[in-house]
Amino acid sequence: MIDLYFWTTPNGYKPVLFLEETGLPYKLIPVDIGAGDQFKPDFLKISPNNRIPAMVDHEPTGGGAPVSLFESGAILLYLAEKTGRFLPADLRGRYDVLQWLFWQVGGLGPMAGQNHHFGTYAPEKIPYAIDRYVKETGRLYAVLNRRLADREFMAGDYSIADMASYPWTVSHKRQNQDLNDFPHLKRWFEAIAARPATVRAYEKGKALNTNPTVNENTKKILFGQGPELIKS
Numbered sequence: 001m002i003d004l005y006f007w008t009t010p011n012g013y014k015p016v017l018f019l020e021e022t023g024l025p026y027k028l029i030p031v032d033i034g035a036g037d038q039f040k041p042d043f044l045k046i047s048p049n050n051r052i053p054a055m056v057d058h059e060p061t062g063g064g065a066p067v068s069l070f071e072s073g074a075i076l077l078y079l080a081e082k083t084g085r086f087l088p089a090d091l092r093g094r095y096d097v098l099q100w101l102f103w104q105v106g107g108l109g110p111m112a113g114q115n116h117h118f119g120t121y122a123p124e125k126i127p128y129a130i131d132r133y134v135k136e137t138g139r140l141y142a143v144l145n146r147r148l149a150d151r152e153f154m155a156g157d158y159s160i161a162d163m164a165s166y167p168w169t170v171s172h173k174r175q176n177q178d179l180n181d182f183p184h185l186k187r188w189f190e191a192i193a194a195r196p197a198t199v200r201a202y203e204k205g206k207a208l209n210t211n212p213t214v215n216e217n218t219k220k221i222l223f224g225q226g227p228e229l230i231k232s
Contacts, residue, residue, distance in 0.1 A: 002026040005043060005054040007033050008209040010167035011072040011109065012053050013201055017163040018079050018086065020197035030208050034218035039229065046070060050229075057082070073105040076160040086159045093155070100147075100154045100161035104168065108144075111136045112168045115175045121214060121223065134176045141169075141182050148184035152191070166192045 004019065006012045006028050019026045031037045031052050038050045047054035047070035054070040061082055069075050077098075080087035088094050115133040118126060144165065147154060154161040169189055172179055179186040192198055214222070 001058050003029055003056040003058070005029045005031045005046065005052055006205075006208070007031050007052045008205040008212060009033070009052065010112075010170065011051075013167040013205060014072045014164050015053050015055060015075045015079065016201040016204065017166070017198060018076060018160065020200045021163075021195075022079075022083050022085055024079070024083065028204060028208065032209075034214065034221060036221045050225075073101055073164065076101065076164060080160050086163070088155075088157075088159075096155040097159045097161045100159075101164050103143075104161065104164040108137075108140045108165055108168050111140060112171070112175055116171065117223070119176065120174060121219060123219075137175045138177060138181075141172075141177055141185055144188075145182035145185040148188050153188065158192075162188075162192060166198070 002019065002024060004015055004026050006016065007030065016028070031043060031054075033052060037043065038047070038052065043054070044050060046056060046068050049070060051070065053072055053075060055068070055075050055078075057067045057069075057078075060067040067078070069078055077087070087097055111133060114129075115137045118129040118133055122129070144154070153159060154165065166189065169177075169185070172189075179189060
């Protein structure tokens with residue numbers, strides 16, 4: 001059994017997509033980041049960076065003690081290696097997927113996240129910041145659109161690279177991106193959205209988080225974190 005510590009963020013949905021695709025038994029454990037659950041001591045033992053998702057695999061390959069992981073990219077890679085699915089075994093295919101997984105982790109996610117913050121949540125609307133992150137998000141969409149011009153998914157077959165990237169495009173309207181400007185990306189987006197595993201994953205998230213609004217109290221928790229919160 002896998003315990004998946006989850007909340008309804010783009011990173012949170014990544015491993016849920018994988019688990020729903022493969023049918024691995026798992027339990028969703030909600031971590032309400034707007035209420036500060038990510039700072040609870042038991043959760044910090046699993047995720048020292050006080051971020052979701054995090055995971056504990058109680059039945060790791062080869063047996064032994066449970067395996068505990070944080071960081072969504074590491075979790076996807078672990079699950080792919082555990083199951084032998086959604087990551088090619090051959091050298092070239094494997095690294096084709098991994099380079100696009102890391103592209104999302106290091107590029108699309110952080111840039112779209114800053115887009116969300118300055119465009120939606122920041123108390124002061126700073127035109128330079130909004131323009132910078134909207135443009136960079138658009139550039140990354142264009143990179144992905146070009147990549148998808150001659151292939152169905154990011155590395156050919158559906159893979160953990162697609163599972164990592166798709167949740168960050170779900171909020172394209174909030175990112176001030178029009179999918180009609182990126183026709184290959186739009187086709188890819190619609191294909192993943194229609195997968196039964198994707199539908200199930202997002203239905204589970206909606207059932208857990210019935211009030212996804214961010215208010216002034218949750219903003220203080222989500223965006224007011226400094227070094228003083230990390231205790232030695």
